[in-house]
Structures are given as C-alpha cells and as structure tokens.
C-alpha cells in the first residue's frame with residue numbers, strides 16, 4: 001500500500017480508540033482539500049498489507065476499530081480490500097472509510113460490493129469548499145454517512161472531537177476532521 005501517514009491510536013477519527021491510516025494518492029483533487037499533501041502518488045511510503053496488518057494486530061486489544069482516510073482509498077482498492085477483510089475476519093474490529101466518491105459513483109466500482117462486506121461506516125462525497133462545515137466525521141455538509149452495519153448511528157458521531165493534539169518526544173501532532181493545519185509531527 002502507498003501510505004501518507006499512520007496514527008496508531010486516535011480518538012478524533014471515529015468513535016472510540018482507532019488506528020488511523022491516511023493513504024497516499026488522490027485522483028479526485030477537490031478544491032480546498034485540507035490534506036493536499038496526500039494527493040501525489042509519488043510521495044508517501046510503501047508498506048505491505050501484511051506489515052500494516054501486523055502493526056494493527058499488535059495493539060488490537062486496545063482498539064475499537066480502524067479508520068481509513070486519504071488520499072483516496074479507492075485509488076488502491078485491491079490493497080484496501082485485502083486489509084479490511086483481514087482486519088474484520090481476524091481481529092473483529094470496526095472499520096470506517098472516507099471516500100471522495102458519492103454513493104452513485106461507488107456503485108460503478110465492481111469492488112464496492114466486496115467493500116461493504118467489511119466496512120461499518122463509509123463517509124462519501126467530495127469535499128466542497130463552499131459547504132465547509134466540519135461536524136462529526138464530515139468536512140463539508142454535502143458529504144453523506146452510509147451506515148453499512150448497525151454498529152454505529154449518527155448520535156455516535158456527534159460527540160467526536162473535531163481535532164486532537166498528541167504530544168510526542170519534542171513533537172506535537174494535530175489530527176481530526178476539523179483540524180485544518182495538521183497531520184504531521186511539528187518539531
């Protein structure tokens with residue numbers, strides 16, 4: 001997989017404590033995207049599905065689930081499918097995924113039906129700058145929640161912090177749907 005960044009434990013990218021992956025590469029290029037450094041397919045780093053699964057497995061007892069954002073996960077759909085199927089079958093964790101495609105477009109992906117076997121919640125739709133309104137797990141008000149399983153409902157998403165600050169060794173990391181700077185370690 002081509003990855004932009006991983007945060008091994010976050011509480012601002014879905015309900016509970018989650019392992020969050022930002023994939024690298026996005027073919028959709030929404031105007032005003034708050035994560036433009038994830039767009040370039042040549043940036044980021046490669047990690048095998050087996051290796052990323054092993055990192056998740058190691059801490060899985062402390063996790064409620066995983067979240068996959070980007071970048072555009074559908075741009076590397078085969079790898080994402082392999083990962084989410086292993087996480088669901090072997091670790092029984094909940095899985096949330098953001099995609100810039102809307103539901104109508106997703107139906108055109110042959111692989112989408114397989115995705116729905118493993119995902120619990122999908123946040124769909126391009127980020128629309130004119131509709132900017134971070135709330136729950138949406139960055140703009142046109143985006144939609146698709147509750148694939150009954151694990152979560154809209155109330156579960158209302159209390160999620162829109163930003164989270166993590167302190168590391170002489171570094172600070174800011175993450176969350178409403179954090180417009182972000183996604184990295186600041187020395």
Ligand code: SF4
Nearest residue numbers: 026029030033071100
């Ligand atoms: S909001 Fe998502 S789909 Fe849109 S350009 Fe940014 S990473 Fe790509």
